[in-house]
Structures are given as C-alpha cells and as structure tokens.
Amino acid sequence: SGINAEYGGHTAPVTENQVVTVPYRIVENPLRLERKDWDRVVAVFVAGPAWQFKGWPGILPDGSPVNIFTKMKAFHLKFEEIPLDKNILKWDVTVLTVSKSKRHLDSVSALKFWEELDKFIVKNKRHLRF
Secondary structure (H helix, E strand, C coil), rough: CCCCCCEEEEEEEEECCEEEEEEEEECCCCHHHHHHHHHHEEEEEEEHHHHCCCCCCCCCCCCCCCCCCCCCCCEEECCCCCCCCHHHCCCCCCEEEEEECCCCHHHHHHHHHHHHHHHHHHHHHHHHHH
C-alpha cells in the first residue's frame, strides 16, 4: 500500500491473571492511509503546528485538528528544557516529558504513554481492544 510502517507490540493486562501482547502498526505517513484505515488509528504524536494535520479527515474549516483528538489519543514528546508550543497548550494533548541528562527516567514517560493509550482505547475504541 506504499505506507512506511513498522510493527510493534505492547503487553497489556486483560484480567488480573492474564496478559496479552497487542500488535500495533506504526505509520510514518498517515496521508497514505485509506479511508477504511482511519477508524483503526488510535494515537498521534503532535509536533505543534496545525499544518501537521493538513489533509487529515476531520479537520475543522479553520484548519484546527481538535476534532481529530476525539478519535485518536494525541501525545507530544518533549525535552523538559524546551517550552511547549502554544497549540499543545490549547489542544487535548498528553505531554510526555523526557530529560536530556536523566535518560534512565524515559521509562516513566513510556509507561505513561501506554497507560493513557490503553485508557483511551477502552473508552473510545472498544471494538479494537484485543
């Protein structure tokens, strides 16, 4: 399909005693997705500028992507020393912060990513859950 994609997995609890590995497809160029694929998109990493979402379904007439964030969980990954983009502050985006000098703490942000994504999927995309 011409989509640059990698496949990864996430180990998620199903019950108190059962854990499964959930496969995820990571797409570099979402504009190559077909219309039928968009319902399966569960997350996006947001850079800040609204132009990142040009051509995406669900964009408001003024170019705002806020409707997109009701259909997929938005994340912004940043170094703690760098100020947040003004759009990140006004959009429904979960900020994941890492340190340039304390890289051993990256796992805290990784855990936050998976916890937030799992909660979003349970609430908004149950049909995709395991």
